Amino acid sequence: MIQRMLPSNGNSKFSVCVCRMNGLVKLALQAVRILHTGQPSLAPVPPLPEHGGKVRFGLIPEEFFQFLYPKTGVTGPYVLGTGLILYLLSKEIYVITPETFSAISTIGFLVYVVKKYGASVGEFADKLNEQKIAQLEEVKQASIKQIQDAIDMEKSQQALVQKRHYLFDVQRNNIAMALEVTYRERLHRVYREVKNRLDYHISVQNMMRQKEQEHMINWVEKRVVQSISAQQDYLASTSKQVSPIKALSQETLTIPWFCFIK
Amino acid sequence: MASDKSPSLPLKEKKLLEVKLGELPSWILMRDFTPSGIAGAFQRGYYRYYNKYVNVKKGSIAGLSMVLAAYVFFNYCRSYKELKHERLRKYH
Numbered sequence: 212m213i214q215r216m217l218p219s220n221g222n223s224k225f226s227v228c229v230c231r232m233n234g235l236v237k238l239a240l241q242a243v244r245i246l247h248t249g250q251p252s253l254a255p256v257p258p259l260p261e262h263g264g265k266v267r268f269g270l271i272p273e274e275f276f277q278f279l280y281p282k283t284g285v286t287g288p289y290v291l292g293t294g295l296i297l298y299l300l301s302k303e304i305y306v307i308t309p310e311t312f313s314a315i316s317t318i319g320f321l322v323y324v325v326k327k328y329g330a331s332v333g334e335f336a337d338k339l340n341e342q343k344i345a346q347l348e349e350v351k352q353a354s355i356k357q358i359q360d361a362i363d364m365e366k367s368q369q370a371l372v373q374k375r376h377y378l379f380d381v382q383r384n385n386i387a388m389a390l391e392v393t394y395r396e397r398l399h400r401v402y403r404e405v406k407n408r409l410d411y412h413i414s415v416q417n418m419m420r421q422k423e424q425e426h427m428i429n430w431v432e433k434r435v436v437q438s439i440s441a442q443q444d445y446l447a448s449t450s451k452q453v454s455p456i457k458a459l460s461q462e463t464l465t466i467p468w469f470c471f472i473k
Numbered sequence: 474m475a476s477d478k479s480p481s482l483p484l485k486e487k488k489l490l491e492v493k494l495g496e497l498p499s500w501i502l503m504r505d506f507t508p509s510g511i512a513g514a515f516q517r518g519y520y521r522y523y524n525k526y527v528n529v530k531k532g533s534i535a536g537l538s539m540v541l542a543a544y545v546f547f548n549y550c551r552s553y554k555e556l557k558h559e560r561l562r563k564y565h
Binding site for chain 2: 259260261262263264266269270272301302303305306307308325329333337340
């Protein structure tokens with residue numbers, strides 16, 4: 212229903228609503244879906260209209276005034292109302308009884324209360340409404356934020372997947388280094404083993420030479436001592452003044468060549 | 474909705490205010506007078522009033538007061554027969 216653009220007396224005088232407390236967050240689920248594959252017209256639900264249909268004096272809807280406006284202008288409905296009231300009173304279709312006076316006082320009191328406290332009650336109800344809506348909005352925002360965080364995390368993880376090749380490079384490098392290390396280790400081991408064996412042969416040779424040297428030296432010493440003693444005996448027996456060393460040199464001692472090698 | 478009567482909608486879909494005076498009897502006869510139809514009419518009327526005057530963000534007293542005024546008027550009509558005897562004058 213389109214709001215009529217004719218100004219009523221300011222905002223509606225009777226602006227309380229008990230009804231605001233009635234269905235604070237009720238939605239007008241008027242949308243209907245014809246076919247299940249069609250557009251789901253339940254969401255988003257159209258928002259509630261801001262104001263209800265305009266009503267004058269709290270009793271007569273604005274449409275009635277608009278209906279009479281082309282024929283009678285602005286004052287038409289008022290004249291009609293006054294005439295009707297006078298007619299009802301004069302023909303006593305409306306009878307004045309004691310109840311009339313109680314009705315007048317009751318309605319007067321109600322009108323006074325509504326006009327005095329209407330706006331404040333309305334604001335209070337609006338505030339309650341706003342609190343509820345803020346709560347729901349908070350929940351909605353929290354849920355949206357949660358989902359957004361999940362999306363961001365997913366995106367970052369997807370981006371990480373793109374950087375996987377760096378990981379593979381690192382692994383490749385590690386493996387290459389490990390291979391290199393193993394290779395060098397084994398090389399070193401081979402070197403040590405070979406050196407070990409060669410050292411063994413060398414030490415065997417050295418030992419043999421040493422033993423032969425010692426044995427030779429001992430043998431030579433023994434022969435020398437023997438020959439010296441033989442020489443002394445000979446000298447003593449022949450008393451020749453031959454130095455023992457000369458006598459030695461005359462001896463045909465076969466001294467191997469390697470005795471002179473240190 | 475496709476209309477087979479070229480100048481206007483078929484009679485069934487017209488609202489009351491769009492029905493011409495000559496078509497009124499046929500329009501009335503065409504309405505659905507089964508119990509479910511009547512219940513549907515009451516429901517539709519209720520929701521029309523409710524969604525126009527009550528189920529809004531900033532409602533006013535008019536939504537409630539119109540219902541009460543209609544109730545008062547209805548009861549006055551019901552009790553007019555007894556009230557006639559309490560008139561102040563006999564001839565008007």
